[in-house]
Amino acid sequence: MSIEESLNLGCVIDSAADPERVAFIGLDAAGRATEHRFGDIDDRANAVARALLAQGHAPQERIALLAANSVDYVVSLLGILRAGLVAVPVNFKLPAPLITFVLRDSGAQLVLCDAERRAQVPEGLPALVFGTQAFDAWRAPGALAPHVSVPHVPAPEDLALLLYTSGSTGQPKGVRLSHASHRWVVRTRRAATPLAGERVLVAAPLYHMNALALVLLTMASHTTSVLLPQFNTTAYIGAIDRYHCTWLTAVPPMIAMMLRERSALAAADLSSVRVVRMGSAPISPGLLEQIRSLLPNARIINAYGTTEGGPVVFGPHPLGLPTPPLAVGFPHPQVEVRLADDAGAERDEGVLEIRSPGLMQGYHQRFDLSPFTADGFYITGDVFRRDDEGFYTFVGRRDDMFVSGGENLYPGEIEKVLERHPAVQQASIVALPDEIKGTKPVAFVVPRAGVAAVNEETLKAFSLQHLAAYQHPRRIWFTESLPLAATQKIDRAALVREALRRSSATQAAPIDMPFASDHGKP
Structure with a gap:
């Protein structure tokens, strides 16, 4: 059975295809790798489905996943879907009260988690920990119960996934996604994005649409993925080198952080990379130029999608016209x-x-x-x-836009200009209160490694040359890295707090780097 034949999103693996092909090279936090074949993934997913049904879970009940990326996570996701239940991937980087909120709000009946996240499960909510004897014993009876029918055949509007937004501007919101909607996503992406023969590197979190949709696509395409537990710059570079990855997907801050690892990059062979798909955040001209220099054999795709609307929105022009470098397509x-x-x-x-x-x-x-x-x-x-x-x-x-002196300012437009300066690796613009203008733009800048440093006044002068006067940042602070939210996007709320702290300080240090401890570890 395949995604074309089944109504269940969990049936992305084609049982008629080679079961011995490697589906995942799974790496743990220490870098140890294990190979997992498609036939094994298929059998284990059915075992999870049968175990859930044998436990008495009814169709459309919620089962939460609270863990770093792993093959157990993927197998459990497929099993939940095949049982006709709803998978709730939970962002484990949220504060404890918000994790509790997501689990309670979703109505999760059970949490499948890894050992590191077990303590984040609220008291009284049943949990099973990947890799333990209890988990293996729970799953084993399911594999020996062939009388339990899987996969479940969902109704047209049955939910498959309940994905929660990050909650950076309030309580997380649960996004209701059906089997039908994301079967369409997988089929459509598979037709437009041939992955046969590729080796795909996955490092973004599986609780986020970017990585989750990609893993479903790679399984439907019967291609091999290298799965990192979390994004880490040196581990990411090392995985490309060691496993000759050909297809990367990332958000721009991930690549920008990777570019700062000059010694690791110099020691690695990245010539295998043929495609880099950038999504979830806009890419700047400066970063685009650096990626092309680092990965000259790669085609760079500037993609767009949302959790609510899915990753299929834009594509190539119907007349074959080339897509402008910063555009997301037609x-x-x-x-x-x-x-x-x-x-x-x-x-x-x-x-x-x-x-x-x-x-x-x-x-x-x-x-x-x-x-x-x-x-x-x-x-x-x-x-x-x-x-x-x-x-x-x-x-x-639209939420990031702010008004300064009656003018609408979009941070992304200012950031793109600042990142054109040869000494700037990354820039992020936030608004500070201003008695005259209402708000005013200020900037945090990560210097580019290996080039001459630039000071605040020089960069201000550069911005005034290339921006309208009302757009130029009134203050520019240099920092070793920018804070990232759990989705690997820039955490603007954290930057606003830091900007308020710096602007109110009676005497600021010449260069203050409060985010250095997060470098390479979002």
């Missing part, structure tokens, strides 16, 4: 898109609204939120610009 033929201004009128620049078979059903138990238009388009909150050839380019998050 609308996919099965996806309707439009740009709307604050009044709802269609424009060439505005908030992206999309309608496709991959959309969520809505937010779990959040009837106060209205993420859809009256005619069924999902309102992304992301501002895009459309050019004359129909290509779309990301401008910024």
Whole structure:
């Protein structure tokens, strides 16, 4: 059975394909590797499904996953889906109260976790720990119960996944995703993204759509993935070198952090890389240039997607026109898109609204939120610009936009300009209160390794040459690294707190690096 034949999202592995092919090279935190074949993954997923059903779980009950990336995580995810239950991947980097909130809000009946995260499970909620005798004993009876029928055949609207947003601006929201919507995502991506013969490196967290959708795609494509437990710069570089990875997916901050590891890069052979798919955050011209220099054999894909709307939104131009370097592409033929201004009128620049078979059903138990238009388009909150050839380019998050002296400022546009300076590796813009302007832009900058340093005044002068006067950052602070949220995006809330601290300090140090301890370990 395959994803084309089954209505169950958990059936992404084609049982008619070679069961001896390696599905995953799984690495643990110490770098030890184990190989796992497709046939073994398939059997273990069925065992988990039968164990859950033998335990008495009813269709559509929630089973949570609270763990770093591992093959056990992937197997358990497939088993949950095949049993007709709903998988709830939980962001274990959230504060303890928010983890408890997600588990309670989702209605999780059981938590499958790793040993490191066991203490994060609230008291009274059943949990099973990967790799323990208890987990193996629980799973074993399921493998010996062939009378229990799997996979479950879901109804058209049955949920498969309940993915929670990061909660950086409030309580996390549960995104309701059906079997049907993400079977469409897998099938559509498989048709557009041939992965046969590739070796894919996965380091982003499986509780995030970026990595989760990719793992489902690699299994459906019957290709081998190298699975890291978490992103770490040196481990990432080492995995490319050791396993000759050909296909990378990452968010721009991950690659920017990797580029600072000059000694590790110098010792590694990265010539195997043929594709780098960038997503989840905008890419700057400076970073794009550096990736091309580091990986000259690679095609760079600037992708776009959301948890709510899925990763299938844009693609190549139907006339074969080349995609501009910073654009995310032309609308996919099965996806309707439009740009709307604050009044709802269609424009060439505005908030992206999309309608496709991959959309969520809505937010779990959040009837106060209205993420859809009256005619069924999902309102992304992301501002895009459309050019004359129909290509779309990301401008910024509407939520990130702030008004300074009556002008709308998008941090991403200012950051792209700062990152054009040869001494700048990364830049992040946040707003500070200002008595005259209301708010004013300030910048945190990570210097580029191996080039002459730049000071605040020189970089301010550079920004004034290339930006409108109202856009230039009023203060620029240098730091060794930028704080990352659990999705590997820049944690702007943490930067705002740091900017407030620095601006109110009576005497700031010449260079203060409060985020250095996070370098390479988001």
